[in-house]
Amino acid sequence: MDSLQPQASRSGIDHSPGRACAPVAGSDWQALLGGPPLNGAELHALNQMVELRSLSAGAPVMQREQPALHLLAVLRGAVGLGQARHDQPFHLERTVRGPAWLDLSSAWLAQGFAQDARAQGEAQVLALPLAAMRTLLSHEALMLDRLMVGLSRTVQSLTGTAHDLMHKDAEKRLAAWLLQRAEGDTLLQLGERKRDIAAQLAITPETLSRMMRQLKLKGLIEVQGYSVSLLAPAALRQLAAD
Amino acid sequence: MDSLQPQASRSGIDHSPGRACAPVAGSDWQALLGGPPLNGAELHALNQMVELRSLSAGAPVMQREQPALHLLAVLRGAVGLGQARHDQPFHLERTVRGPAWLDLSSAWLAQGFAQDARAQGEAQVLALPLAAMRTLLSHEALMLDRLMVGLSRTVQSLTGTAHDLMHKDAEKRLAAWLLQRAEGDTLLQLGERKRDIAAQLAITPETLSRMMRQLKLKGLIEVQGYSVSLLAPAALRQLAAD
DNA sequence: CGAACCCTTGATACGCTTCAACAAGAGTGG
DNA sequence: CCACTCTTGTTGAAGCGTATCAAGGGTTCG
Numbered sequence: 001m002d003s004l005q006p007q008a009s010r011s012g013i014d015h016s017p018g019r020a021c022a023p024v025a026g027s028d029w030q031a032l033l034g035g036p037p038l039n040g041a042e043l044h045a046l047n048q049m050v051e052l053r054s055l056s057a058g059a060p061v062m063q064r065e066q067p068a069l070h071l072l073a074v075l076r077g078a079v080g081l082g083q084a085r086h087d088q089p090f091h092l093e094r095t096v097r098g099p100a101w102l103d104l105s106s107a108w109l110a111q112g113f114a115q116d117a118r119a120q121g122e123a124q125v126l127a128l129p130l131a132a133m134r135t136l137l138s139h140e141a142l143m144l145d146r147l148m149v150g151l152s153r154t155v156q157s158l159t160g161t162a163h164d165l166m167h168k169d170a171e172k173r174l175a176a177w178l179l180q181r182a183e184g185d186t187l188l189q190l191g192e193r194k195r196d197i198a199a200q201l202a203i204t205p206e207t208l209s210r211m212m213r214q215l216k217l218k219g220l221i222e223v224q225g226y227s228v229s230l231l232a233p234a235a236l237r238q239l240a241a242d
Numbered sequence: 243m244d245s246l247q248p249q250a251s252r253s254g255i256d257h258s259p260g261r262a263c264a265p266v267a268g269s270d271w272q273a274l275l276g277g278p279p280l281n282g283a284e285l286h287a288l289n290q291m292v293e294l295r296s297l298s299a300g301a302p303v304m305q306r307e308q309p310a311l312h313l314l315a316v317l318r319g320a321v322g323l324g325q326a327r328h329d330q331p332f333h334l335e336r337t338v339r340g341p342a343w344l345d346l347s348s349a350w351l352a353q354g355f356a357q358d359a360r361a362q363g364e365a366q367v368l369a370l371p372l373a374a375m376r377t378l379l380s381h382e383a384l385m386l387d388r389l390m391v392g393l394s395r396t397v398q399s400l401t402g403t404a405h406d407l408m409h410k411d412a413e414k415r416l417a418a419w420l421l422q423r424a425e426g427d428t429l430l431q432l433g434e435r436k437r438d439i440a441a442q443l444a445i446t447p448e449t450l451s452r453m454m455r456q457l458k459l460k461g462l463i464e465v466q467g468y469s470v471s472l473l474a475p476a477a478l479r480q481l482a483a484d
Numbered sequence: 485c486g487a488a489c490c491c492t493t494g495a496t497a498c499g500c501t502t503c504a505a506c507a508a509g510a511g512t513g514g
Numbered sequence: 515c516c517a518c519t520c521t522t523g524t525t526g527a528a529g530c531g532t533a534t535c536a537a538g539g540g541t542t543c544g
Binding site: 170203204206207210 | 531532533534
Binding site: 083108114134137141144145148151152153154158160161163165166242 | 325335336346348356357376379380383387394396398400401402403404405408409444484
């Protein structure tokens with residue numbers, strides 16, 4: 001096998017506290033909400049209504065059709081969105097790595113969650129009850145903007161992935177994924193199983209393996225187990241472009 | 243050829259007024275914003291800030307990278323979102339048929355529009371300046387909900403199309419498209435060119451033609467030029483399901 | 485050690501695209 | 515009016531991209 005890295009505690013859900021009372025750092029709120037620095041009143045209001053959940057690998061975060069009463073965000077770790085089928089394996093479509101919003105949309109609609117979500121390893125998730133959030137929004141004008149920006153970013157990101165699925169082949173999507181994941185850096189540690197990466201790219205693990213080899217043969221990347229280094233980011237960007 | 247229907251005035255843009263001063267009906271606002279009936283104050287405020295644009299076939303509605311200062315909606319007609327390439331043909335990805343929101347997200351971000359948009363035939367588009375909208379939102383609590391619902395619906399719709407592109411083949415996507423487009427009815431008039439339908443399904447016109455024949459041979463639909471009747475909606479739903 | 489899991493590689497099969505040809509309206513101009 | 519062109523949809527043959535199936539090797543765990 002590869003030198004291994006992602007060790008997703010194959011046992012699945014274990015007895016987790018489910019909800020801890022640790023506070024959320026101001027810097028975390030800032031990372032999540034963005035915009036101008038949060039003032040004390042905002043932080044106080046947020047910390048008063050927030051619910052924190054510490055999850056272990058595989059723990060469910062959202063369940064389809066369940067009523068959605070909270071805005072959800074990932075603080076630490078990663079959460080996978082997709083479909084849980086009665087048949088065993090969870091089908092992954094997208095993963096959110098904290099700190100970032102996980103689901104800002106379901107709570108505003110009356111239909112419950114549209115997807116399932118599972119913690120990918122140890123993760124910390126926070127939930128803001130929509131009812132309380134609504135009253136906060138009516139007082140704090142800035143908070144509205146922050147939320148709108150979060151929701152808008154989700155829209156643009158989803159538009160992008162739809163576009164990629166329509167027009168880019170597997171190699172292009174992989175190149176784009178690597179670049180986005182590296183965040184400008186040139187060395188990159190894959191923290192998840194390769195089959196999960198493949199699922200997000202909507203290809204099979206076999207194809208992912210072949211595409212990695214392709215990029216390696218072209219001299220664009222170097223692969224050693226779960227660490228990938230981008231040898232020619234410019235060429236990769238070129239390749240990933242439509 | 244088929245008995246023809248969609249006649250997109252091949253000449254493209256013609257001299258349009260660009261902006262007319264007709265008012266927007268209360269029923270249109272309601273269709274767009276949903277929720278509890280809009281009161282007089284809300285309608286007044288909206289009508290005061292709204293900008294109405296009457297567009298002829300092919301006229302640009304959004305242009306990539308252009309600053310986005312308005313929330314956009316389609317009142318009448320249809321608008322296509324996609325990419326305009328320096329090379330001639332506009333590549334369609336999604337179409338919005340009025341009355342419905344066209345773009346609620348770009349204005350909140352500082353990066354301008356992420357896609358191009360073109361009127362697909364005669365269309366009427368309305369624009370709400372974000373600056374004015376922001377102050378309205380701080381006064382009218384209900385309006386916030388309506389907007390959030392609109393944005394959330396966009397998110398869920400995009401999540402759905404991404405899911406379909408990942409997991410459904412051409413036949414399934416076509417079946418799903420037909421069902422959604424029929425809106426429960428059994429007879430269905432295609433108002434657009436079939437190649438545009440194909441583009442939205444991310445397949446070639448040739449494949450669309452073949453898939454139509456497939457469904458016809460299976461006795462699920464009947465096709466006569468640009469009118470399609472769904473003979474077995476239940477079976478179609480079954481086919482379209484994952 | 486064997487069992488379970490992961491990644492890789494190769495052979496084959498299938499879905500869809502691409503390319504080419506054709507039929508049928510629509511617009512144009514003689 | 516007809517001939518001509520442009521555009522659209524349809525059909526068939528060939529080819530590419532990716533999935534599927536099967537086998538093998540590596541690592542961890544009991």
